[in-house]
Amino acid sequence: MTQYTNTISTFELLERFPTEESARLYFEQKLWNNKPKCPSCANQTPAQVYHHPSRTGLYRCKCCQTQFSIRSNTVMHASKIPLRKWLYGMYLVVTARKGISSYQLAKELGITQKSSWFMGHRIRKACKNNDAILSGIIEMDETYIGGKEKNKHQHKKTQGTQGRSTKTKTPVVGMRSRGGMLVAAKMDKVNSANIQTMIDKHADANATLCTDEATIYKGIEGYKQLMVNHSAGQYVNGIVHTNGIESVWALLKRGYHGVFHHFSDKHIGRYVDEFVFRLNDGNVKRSTLDRIDSIVFGFSGNRLSYKMLVLM
Structure with a gap:
């Protein structure tokens, strides 16, 4: 190059x-x-x-x-x-x-x-680049992209989705090696099986995973795992935290709310690819x-x- x-x-x-x-x-x-x-x-x-x-x-x-x-x-x-x-x-x-x-x-x-x-x-x-293999300490987390129900017209609101409901939002899951590369993608259904598949595809066999205490991460097999207990108000415990991947979500949501205002569900994967690119190959x-x-x-x-x- x-x-x-x-x-x-x-x-x-x-x-x-x-x-x-x-x-x-x-x-x-x-x-x-x-x-x-x-x-x-x-x-x-x-x-x-x-x-x-x-x-x-x-x-x-x-x-x-x-x-x-x-x-x-x-x-x-x-x-x-x-x-x-x-x-x-x-x-x-x-x-x-x-x-x-x-x-x-x-x-x-x-x-x-x-x-x-x-x-x-x-x-x-x-x-688009989904072939990266991450190593070392890898932070993993999920986020949900979409507008708030309270901001929608009455005829567009979905019943039973008040508050912080994720029912009408699109899930995005990401993995970021500490101080290194990022992988993120739209995931149609966030469950332990799909999480395991993503990890197996992108994590080095000797990698250590850092996650929160969500149930979807508790059944991960084949990797050393560290967890931070967000529900108990714990966000950093020595080297155990997910602050790196959460900073990615913060940037993605600032782009969503401040620039694009809306990601269509069928196109959101490409928007995520764009943000991943800027943080990897497009790094400033x-x-x-x-x-x-x-x-x-x-x-x-x-x-x-x-x-x-x-x-x-």
């Missing part, structure tokens, strides 16, 4: 990529290493791919005759939004600590809100362009059409 020395401003970003051609060359270098790759037959041999005679950035594969560009079979597939605006949109996503709304993104890019909403979800799809300790690079590396093979998005 190319290393850049400084975090850059918006002005510096636009100076680095002053033209559509410069943005195209950037994407081609990151995704293809400057060797055009056919999305149909994965042919990367330069001799088997030739440039379109009249359209810069358009290629044709000599093996299968597929015509393609750097957008093909990526999250930018068939998008008419200029590549420079895609780069700027990615910049805004990685530098906005609590996220950026589709209305603000539309204003910054000079596109419609519908287009910016679609772009935002496609960028979030490129942020890394150069801005390195963080953008990390999103680009998730572009290939992650095509998401508008029809797929609204019907899923």
Whole structure:
């Protein structure tokens, strides 16, 4: 991965990529290493791919005759939004600590809100990374995302869900290694079996789990486990606490309430992926362009059409 020395401003970003051609060359270098790759037959041999005679950035594969560009079979597939605006949109996503709304993104890019909403979800799809293996001390906790019943119109309220009920909210479960990586995902049903599956997938065999005293964590098998008793007013007991993962939930909820105001249940997984990305690969300790690079590396093979998005 190319290393850049400084975090850059918006002005510096636009100076680095002053033209559509410069943005195209950037994407081609990151995704293809400057060797055009056919999305149909994965042919990367330069001799088997030739440039379109009249359209810069358009290629044709000599093996299968597929015509393609750097957008093909990526999250930018068939998008008419200029590549420079895609780069700027990615910049805004990685530098906005609590996220950026589709209305603000539309204003910054000079596109419609519908287009910016679609772009935002496609960028979030490129942020998806569920393969991390955590080690050391791992904090684990769950949270519930959704609006408060008292704030809803009377006809939208669900009976029997007053107070802090979670019946109409979406559960999200997370694991964070102490001082390290984070994994989080929407979980349709929070129970011991699903918790065990998530741990087995993401925890090193020698890891130590830190949780609260909730029943769903009491049946965990195969790992050393430490518990903090929140119901008794205990939040820290030496090295035993879940403050790290709870700080993630605090940030997620500030984004929910202060920026987005609402996460649709069918899309919440991608919003969670975005926040996880910013705390891992998009960490503010890394150069801005390195963080953008990390999103680009998730572009290939992650095509998401508008029809797929609204019907899923």
